[in-house]
Amino acid sequence: MAGPKKESCLTGISSNIAAVLPNAVAANLGIPNTFSTVADDNTRRDPEFAERLVIMALIVDTLVVVTSLMVSFWIRFDTGLRDFGVLGNLTLSDYVNYIALGALSQVFVLAYFQVYEKQSLLRFRYVWARILKAGLYWCVGYLLITLVLKTTPPVSRLFVVIGSANILTGLLCWRWLFHSYLQTSQVAEALRQRILFVGWNEDADRLTKGFAKDQTHAYEVIGCVPSARGRFQRKPPGSVPVLGQFQDIIQKLHQQRIDMVILSDVNCVKGEIVSLANLCEREMVQFKIIPSYFQILASGLRLETVSGIPVLGVSQLPLDRFFNTLLKRIVDIVGSVIGLVLSAPLIAVFGTMVYLESPGPIFYRQKRLGRNGTLFDIIKIRSMRLDAEANNKPGWTTKDDPRRLRIGSFMRKWNIDEVPQFWNVLKGEMSLVGPRPERPELIQSFKHEIPHYNARHNVKPGITGWAQVKGLRGDTDLTERINSDLYYLENWNLSLDLQIMIMTFFKRTNAC
Numbered sequence: 001m002a003g004p005k006k007e008s009c010l011t012g013i014s015s016n017i018a019a020v021l022p023n024a025v026a027a028n029l030g031i032p033n034t035f036s037t038v039a040d041d042n043t044r045r046d047p048e049f050a051e052r053l054v055i056m057a058l059i060v061d062t063l064v065v066v067t068s069l070m071v072s073f074w075i076r077f078d079t080g081l082r083d084f085g086v087l088g089n090l091t092l093s094d095y096v097n098y099i100a101l102g103a104l105s106q107v108f109v110l111a112y113f114q115v116y117e118k119q120s121l122l123r124f125r126y127v128w129a130r131i132l133k134a135g136l137y138w139c140v141g142y143l144l145i146t147l148v149l150k151t152t153p154p155v156s157r158l159f160v161v162i163g164s165a166n167i168l169t170g171l172l173c174w175r176w177l178f179h180s181y182l183q184t185s186q187v188a189e190a191l192r193q194r195i196l197f198v199g200w201n202e203d204a205d206r207l208t209k210g211f212a213k214d215q216t217h218a219y220e221v222i223g224c225v226p227s228a229r230g231r232f233q234r235k236p237p238g239s240v241p242v243l244g245q246f247q248d249i250i251q252k253l254h255q256q257r258i259d260m261v262i263l264s265d266v267n268c269v270k271g272e273i274v275s276l277a278n279l280c281e282r283e284m285v286q287f288k289i290i291p292s293y294f295q296i297l298a299s300g301l302r303l304e305t306v307s308g309i310p311v312l313g314v315s316q317l318p319l320d321r322f323f324n325t326l327l328k329r330i331v332d333i334v335g336s337v338i339g340l341v342l343s344a345p346l347i348a349v350f351g352t353m354v355y356l357e358s359p360g361p362i363f364y365r366q367k368r369l370g371r372n373g374t375l376f377d378i379i380k381i382r383s384m385r386l387d388a389e390a391n392n393k394p395g396w397t398t399k400d401d402p403r404r405l406r407i408g409s410f411m412r413k414w415n416i417d418e419v420p421q422f423w424n425v426l427k428g429e430m431s432l433v434g435p436r437p438e439r440p441e442l443i444q445s446f447k448h449e450i451p452h453y454n455a456r457h458n459v460k461p462g463i464t465g466w467a468q469v470k471g472l473r474g475d476t477d478l479t480e481r482i483n484s485d486l487y488y489l490e491n492w493n494l495s496l497d498l499q500i501m502i503m504t505f506f507k508r509t510n511a512c
Contacts, residue, residue: 050118050191057178058107058116064170065106069099072163076156084158094153102142102160106167109134109141119218121191124179131171133495139164189220193286196258197224198246198276199265201233203290207262208240222256225249227265228272249276253283260286318492319459327494332425335432335501339422350381350416353407360386363420368437371460376429378437379420383408415504421463433497434462435485456485466496469503 070092075081077090113130114120120127139160146155182188197204208221223243224236236242243252252258261280263273273289280287318324351362364382367375384403404412411417424430430437435456467484488496 050121053121053182053191054116054118057121057175058111060174060178061110061115061171062103062107064174065103065167066099068166068170069102069163072159072166073099075162075166076159081158090153095159098151098155098159102138102163105142106134106138109138113137118191121182122188122218124175124183127175127179128172129499131175132168135164135168135171138167192218192220193259194220194222194257195260195262196222196243196249196252196256197236197240198249198261198263199227199232199268200224200236200240201264201290204262204264205234205237207290208237212239219260222258223252225252227263227268228276229265229267233265233267250279250283253285258285260288262288262290264290317458317489319489324492328431328497329428331494331497332428332431336422336425339419339432340426343419343422346416346419347381350407350411354382354405357405357407358382358385367440368461369440369457370429370437371457373454373457375440376424376437378430379423381411381417381420383411383417415464418463425463429460431460431462433464433488433500434460435465435488436468437461453482455489456482459489464500464504466500469500 073092073095110116110131113134115127115130115134120130142155142160142164143157146157146160149155182191204224211219211221221240223241224232225243225246225248226232228246230246243256249261253261261276263276268276277287319328354362360382362382364380364384365377366380368378370376383405385405408417421430425432465485466488467481470484472481472484488500
């Protein structure tokens with residue numbers, strides 16, 4: 001009975017926030033009524049519209065955090081939990097300083113995790129993930145503070161845990177309502193930056209397709225014009241109109257209310273690029289260049305100053321740093337030991353089933369390519385017949401592969417055949433998370449055919465990876481798999497590894 005009642009209470013609180021805050025806070029910030037009318041066309045193109053929305057989000061987040069901590073105090077000290085521990089009779093005034101410190105520190109952590117960025121307003125999943133991370137970091141940090149500081153009255157650790165749960169619940173409910181408003185067509189249009197391409201090539205085509213796939217993107221392609229030389233490197237698609245000639249660009253900037261100009265023609269000479277950049281600066285329009293000369297990891301590009309001269313080049317990726325590598329290795333050692341202990345019964349049970357169906361070795365060893373191109377023997381529970389590669393022709397398994405054992409289909413569906421690879425991780429040949437290792441016989445030509453393919457060998461291969469939790473394994477689009485691996489390399493952090501590990505438990509693979 002308590003569960004439904006609590007849910008109803010939270011729903012009521014969220015409804016009140018939705019009804020009151022948009023009218024009270026938004027009106028003072030010059031934001032249109034959140035759930036009824038939307039600003040007219042001129043207001044929607046107001047360059048400060050997004051900033052006012054960010055300020056509104058900051059204010060409401062603060063109110064939600066304060067309210068959540070006050071509710072947490074009531075739960076901790078005015079319900080049956082007050083008898084848990086020896087704290088005496090406390091009133092809200094005794095905890096005012098703790099609530100204020102908790103609220104300020106939580107908002108600071110949210111800001112640190114870049115929750116309050118204009119570019120993130122439409123990216124609900126991104127913001128949602130950042131809020132979760134910020135809430136967990138705040139809970140751990142605040143608990144550490146309570147252990148270090150000897151305050152009177154002492155801070156209840158149960159209060160901190162309850163407060164963290166309430167804050168996350170309140171913030172996510174409020175942000176869901178906020179995002180529902182932002183997703184309305186007129187508001188989303190007002191928040192998206194209007195883009196004009198100068199020139200058109202394959203990179204511009206990929207960028208536009210990426211926008212079309214992502215409904216939460218913050219950009220809208222209005223059209224394109226040829227470069228100063230009056231030509232396109234590639235014909236624009238029908239969905240991107242040609243708005244005239246290069247000489248018309250000033251007129252188009254004003255007529256189409258362009259926010260950003262992207263130069264995709266890399267054949268322009270220096271003077272043409274500088275003139276276009278100066279034009280955009282005068283018209284207060286952002287100017288960007290697609291660095292097509294650099295067919296490399298995008299996030300590896302950094303602008304550095306060498307002897308006073310700006311130099312654009314490739315810098316270190318996250319896992320090139322010693323501390324990150326050391327941290328990842330510690331997690332691998334701990335995780336592999338735990339994994340071997342927990343998976344021992346699975347290996348025994350499924351190994352026996354494999355032997356009964358196909359007598360012979362339970363484990364299957366296969367050469368794979370590891371970090372820096374070194375070869376190692378990957379270990380799996382055998383999921384195919386002993387004569388699966390009798391013709392000595394290696395190849396990827398396919399859906400409903402006739403060579404597969406009956407129990408092998410189940411094991412591969414749930415990744416059970418991979419569990420012996422914890423031993424590869426413990427030996428240092430693999431990591432818990434990373435690009436999946438490939439067979440050297442199958443990838444000899446890939447480095448020539450697929451851009452950046454060998455970049456994935458700069459790190460240890462993993463038992464699971466970003467591509468795998470997205471369903472890209474086995475006989476699937478190799479280019480998409482490589483793009484996912486590159487995303488992992490460019491954006492690695494410990495939280496991403498933990499996210500992938502958690503997703504692996506809930507992700508069944510339809511591949512082979």
